[in-house]
Amino acid sequence: MSGEQQSTPAISDIHVPPVAVLGGGSFGTALASIASTGGARVRQWMRDEALADNINSQHINHRYLPDFEIHPDVHASTDLEWVLEEAGLVLIAIPSGGFRTVVRQAAPHFNPNAILVSTTKGIEAQSFMLMSEVLIEETGSPHVGVLSGPNLAAEIARHHLSASVVASDDELTRSRVQAALSCDHFRVYASNDRYGVEMGGALKNIYAIAVGMAAALGMGENTRSMLITRALAEMSRFAVAQGANPMTFLGLAGVGDLIVTCSSNLSRNYRVGYAIGEGRSLEEAVEALGQVAEGVNTVSLVVERASRDGVYMPLASGLYRVMFEGATPREVAVDLMRSEQSSDVEFTLPREETRRAQEQTAARDLSQ
Numbered sequence: 001m002s003g004e005q006q007s008t009p010a011i012s013d014i015h016v017p018p019v020a021v022l023g024g025g026s027f028g029t030a031l032a033s034i035a036s037t038g039g040a041r042v043r044q045w046m047r048d049e050a051l052a053d054n055i056n057s058q059h060i061n062h063r064y065l066p067d068f069e070i071h072p073d074v075h076a077s078t079d080l081e082w083v084l085e086e087a088g089l090v091l092i093a094i095p096s097g098g099f100r101t102v103v104r105q106a107a108p109h110f111n112p113n114a115i116l117v118s119t120t121k122g123i124e125a126q127s128f129m130l131m132s133e134v135l136i137e138e139t140g141s142p143h144v145g146v147l148s149g150p151n152l153a154a155e156i157a158r159h160h161l162s163a164s165v166v167a168s169d170d171e172l173t174r175s176r177v178q179a180a181l182s183c184d185h186f187r188v189y190a191s192n193d194r195y196g197v198e199m200g201g202a203l204k205n206i207y208a209i210a211v212g213m214a215a216a217l218g219m220g221e222n223t224r225s226m227l228i229t230r231a232l233a234e235m236s237r238f239a240v241a242q243g244a245n246p247m248t249f250l251g252l253a254g255v256g257d258l259i260v261t262c263s264s265n266l267s268r269n270y271r272v273g274y275a276i277g278e279g280r281s282l283e284e285a286v287e288a289l290g291q292v293a294e295g296v297n298t299v300s301l302v303v304e305r306a307s308r309d310g311v312y313m314p315l316a317s318g319l320y321r322v323m324f325e326g327a328t329p330r331e332v333a334v335d336l337m338r339s340e341q342s343s344d345v346e347f348t349l350p351r352e353e354t355r356r357a358q359e360q361t362a363a364r365d366l367s368q
């Protein structure tokens, strides 16, 4: 051995393969630009030829991110085979409703060792599968991950400092994504709780609708804070019952994403909730949006699953009643305020203990 000191390999030493982004919406476009800024060769697939031409000639996605200049090295195309040619990292930003169809179409063109990453925050309706599970089922790849975090596309596009989480049990997937997507305005943290990270991204959309609704009804910051915090309790209760690690909800893909989506008018889910709170029907709210708001479908799927599994989810159930059963937001708010007074952090004081203490106190009072 020579006497020279070996330096520790840094993330900048990791090879960044050509990147393919599937999806021509706001998030796919923001991610393509980040990867290009980081130095990767980037091709972006979309089904709309005019939009692809637009991106290539003017470097603007007029339909989904009109005020933002895309990195000039991003090449858009409707030719899936060309986009996937040589791609070592594939980022999939297709809404959950079309995700499996696109993956099935793309699968024959994936390179055998390509890293496949879902950035979609939704649940498949028929199967209740998360998108990384769909990816594994469709491809059998060992290099599957998810990217999720507080990542409003329009803010990323404006180069506001942002961070996300790559989650995978495959180390190679985590480090390649960190290397490909890190740049001066974007950081990527790693997690091995793929299920928890992905569940966090899907569930927070439900609560963004609820908080948007409360904002439209003129409720204040105490209300917002109560809703966000109880939402965190509720979503982690549900996700843990399905197999997630509760600690994941303390991170960017849990509380981080919940805060941003419940606080910003840039969130489409928040905007749908706001429109309903102003008195619009769900159909009107979704049509006026013209983009995907995953929470609209997620709420039905989660409420049904929670009822099957006996998971207590008063906020999601109340929202479901407003969105699909004609209850008014005010009725639901009153019901929620009068419902069981439970424990704050269930991981320290279980709900059952609070209930038992209340029953014992009531029994003692009755006997006096």
Ligand SMILES: NC(=O)C1=CN([C@@H]2O[C@H](COP(=O)(O)OP(=O)(O)OC[C@H]3O[C@@H](n4cnc5c(N)ncnc54)[C@H](O)[C@@H]3O)[C@@H](O)[C@H]2O)C=CC1
Binding pocket: 023, 024, 025, 026, 027, 028, 046, 047, 064, 093, 094, 095, 096, 097, 098, 099, 101, 102, 119, 120, 121, 122, 151, 152, 153, 154, 290, 291, 292, 294
């Ligand atoms: N926009 C954002 O700030 C963020 C979005 N996401 C997630 O990314 C996913 C995609 O969202 P966005 O890009 O924001 O949506 P978007 O509404 O801006 O665009 C959706 C894109 O997907 C395309 N698409 C829909 N169905 C398709 C199909 N069957 N085949 C081919 N293309 C299809 C549309 O043509 C459009 O280009 C969603 O699950 C969302 O939750 C995640 C983080 C941030």
Ligand SMILES: O=C(CO)COP(=O)(O)O
Binding pocket: 121, 149, 150, 151, 152, 153, 205, 208, 257, 260, 261, 266, 267, 268, 269, 270, 292, 293, 294
């Ligand atoms: O996931 C997001 C931010 O992290 C985007 O939220 P919306 O889909 O509600 O716009």
